[in-house]
Amino acid sequence: MSTSITIEQLKCFIAVSKEMNFRKAAKNLNMSQPPVTRHIANLEHNLKAKLYERNTRSVKLTKEGTLFLTHATEIISRIEDASKIITKNKDSMIGTVSLGFVPSMANEILPLIATHLKENLPQVKLIFKESMSFEQVEGLNTGSLDIGLTRLPKDLESFNYSRVVSEPYFLVINDDHELSKKENITVYDLHNIDFIMYDAVIGRYSFELLSSLFLNAGVKPNFVQYVSQPLVFLGLVRASMGVALLASTTKKHAPKNVTFKEIQLPGWVRSDVYLATRKQPKNNMTLQVYNNIMEALYNRIEA
Amino acid sequence: MSTSITIEQLKCFIAVSKEMNFRKAAKNLNMSQPPVTRHIANLEHNLKAKLYERNTRSVKLTKEGTLFLTHATEIISRIEDASKIITKNKDSMIGTVSLGFVPSMANEILPLIATHLKENLPQVKLIFKESMSFEQVEGLNTGSLDIGLTRLPKDLESFNYSRVVSEPYFLVINDDHELSKKENITVYDLHNIDFIMYDAVIGRYSFELLSSLFLNAGVKPNFVQYVSQPLVFLGLVRASMGVALLASTTKKHAPKNVTFKEIQLPGWVRSDVYLATRKQPKNNMTLQVYNNIMEALYNRIEA
DNA sequence: CGCAATTGATATTAATAAAGTATCAATAAA
DNA sequence: TTTATTGATACTTTATTAATATCAATTGCG
CATH class of the missing domain: 3.40.190.10 (Periplasmic binding protein-like II)
Structure with a gap:
């Protein structure tokens, strides 16, 4: 009972998927047929998924099999590529x-x-x-x-x-928003405001920075969303889901009705x-x- | 004398590179130290390159080792990701x-x-x-x-x-690129071309779609990078790291020197x-x- | 200088895993 | 019904891998 995927399993899987025939695949791999059967069985066991719908007369890839084939091919060619890169470029690297x-x-x-x-x-x-x-x-x-x-x-x-790089944060806001007309915005204006927050894992740095900002100021925005990608922030602001704090880099991608507004923040709140x-x-x-x-x-x- | 790279070799190599110490690496891997030594030796033999400069007092990565570590890490995480994708063990949100x-x-x-x-x-x-x-x-x-x-x-x-939504893919290309002048581009023009690929996990759909495209066409681009965010694709293309295939939505964010070029693809290759x-x-x-x-x-x- | 401690390498033995051989049951075509 | 071909299985043999014990080399410390 193998506990982990092996390269042989992947190679057998690719060979069988090419031929759709265990015996021919075994021949291509220069081995006998039984180990091919076993490797496929073990692979299926490891993945907890059937890769083929098969009987003694036909072999067909299942949905999972089709899916896994792209990944298996990728992995094997990656291994081969890596070997080549190291072997060939030994001196030139x-x-x-x-x-x-x-x-x-x-x-x-x-x-x-x-x-x-x-x-x-x-x-x-x-x-x-x-x-x-x-x-x-x-x-x-x-x-x-x-x-x-x-x-x-x-x-x-x-x-x-x-x-x-050290950029200030801007308040990114839909033009319809109540705050869009206000002057001299500070962090205190964000209390109870619908706010689009950084994802705590992918955007960990900004998440922690803004968390501290709000904690120190005693401000509690209403986090409606946790997001990681700049374009998603902008889309959600445009969709009036809330406001966000973004570094100025993103400014050039701002869509219609979305404005980067200055906000007064402590000096340490920078990107x-x-x-x-x-x-x-x-x-x-x-x-x-x-x-x-x-x-x-x-x-x-x-x- | 092993004739092909094994997963154990890669795992040992990664573990040793983390600890820079064979015995500690062995402990982390729940095995004794001798097999670690052998796996590294076999790996070096397979690659025909020294991975460490080592003696009884110190272990240091060689240039080749440093380079190969990137690939080894990538391969192992790719295998783990693939299993997860198939097993569908992803935690719920x-x-x-x-x-x-x-x-x-x-x-x-x-x-x-x-x-x-x-x-x-x-x-x-x-x-x-x-x-x-x-x-x-x-x-x-x-x-x-x-x-x-x-x-x-x-x-x-x-x-x-x-x-x-159903959008065609475009070839995203730096204006300096050799293909930028060519007319009637097809997938066959991408053979051996430096290509920025979707991340297999985050951009799974596009990854699999494009993998199938290349697999079916028998085309093997040179994947130089695995990326998930649209703006990163565009930045890397602008940096002349390679070309990419992106849905037309992204077009409006294209920076200077980056062009969305038509490419003839099979009807099923759409976003x-x-x-x-x-x-x-x-x-x-x-x-x-x-x-x-x-x-x-x-x-x-x-x- | 010498002793203890720690390192990676090695020889030998023990355990494990994989491959091969022979064979089976299931199926489709004639 | 017969025959050829398929993938699965039981059993045996072979090959691979790991653990144990040990070594030589190096470093640090007194």
Whole structure:
């Protein structure tokens, strides 16, 4: 009774799905037929789902089988790709640097970095990886990430880091909303107001920041929704589901009837992003890239 | 002498990379230390590359090791995700909600629905909940959701549903890209092209749709990235990380130098969204809202 | 300098898992 | 009814993997 999916199981599943015939699949795999049967059975057991509707005369993929086939194919080709990448590029991979980033950086900062690096360090191959802040901290620790564009400065103490983005929050509001005419809005105006909040897991940093803000001010908005993606915030505000606090980056995507309104907040309530890397980089390429990114972003601040 | 990479090898490699210590890694894996050594050795043999610079006093990742760690982590989590997807063990959502929607609906469809319902059924209080398609199916089953704006029609057989959005995919491409000048682009032009793919979990529907597309066509793009948010796709395309296939909704957010180009795809490759509800609604309010939403969306199609 | 502690590697043995052989029951076609 | 072909199963053999005990190498400490 195997307890985990194995590569053999996936390979058998793919082979059988190609031939729709256990014996032919076994032949293609250079093995006899019984183990193929067993591998499929074990795989089904692991997934707690039937992959084929089969009897001695016909083999048909079930819905789950069809679904799983795409994933199985993906996994196997991923494994093969990874081997090839390592085997082939053994020597030429000196200049690969992996960069994690939080989603909000993708729009503006990331193209800036990519362009700047292509000009200044063309020999470096960058691998970008979209991931949440705490995943990045883990990645930096384990070594799967070289550099991170991340929030959560408290977790960053053991790294080299510096703040590269610091944006104020704006009150995002539908033009129909009662607050849209008011001047000098503060956090106290949000008491009992329908409010679209960040998802506590995916948008952990902003969630905690705004939670503290409300807690300290003794303000209790009415959280109608927990959301993570910028465009969803904007859509919901447009749908008059409530107001939201968003960093200014998102401004350019504001749809009709949605306004980014200034709101007076304490100085520490800002949307900050840090560039972080290990204190002892594994190769000096990383440090070069780090400095180059800092340069690119510094130029941006000047502009 | 093993001839192929195994999952145990990858798990050992990840564990050792986390601890940077064979014995501790072995403990975490609930096994003794010698097999860990062997698995790493076999993996290195398979890859024909040293993963660690190690002696009895220290363990350090080599360049190849650093690179491979990214892939190993990705592969293992992909396997786990695939199992979860099939087993459908995803926990149900926190809180109780009424209308689930996939993120891509937030921008345009959702405000439309909210406005229309506010006019026609002002007494109904709608609770929106951003969630992935398969979470919605589960929500509909468990009763935490009344109505869903969702993909995955195959899972919807037991519900009342009808298609409310059907958009073609466009090739999203940087103007510098070699394909940007080509006419009559088809899926075959994507072979070996750097491609930004949907995340297999969060963007499961599109992931599977595009996987099938490539599988059927025998085309193998070079997946450089797995992403879920529209703005991240656009940012990465702008950063020349690769091309992507996106539904036309996203078009309006396209930044500079990024073009939505027509691509000839099979008729079944479309971005479809369905409105779904239980066949026996818990209250007749649900049916009213369902019909009202259909009405709102029908008017939109007319317009 | 020397001793204890800790590290990753190894040889040997024990346990486990996988593959092969032979065979079966079920089915469809002639 | 017969025959050929299918996937499943029982049993045996083989191969793989893990644990035990031990080693050599290194470091830190007094």
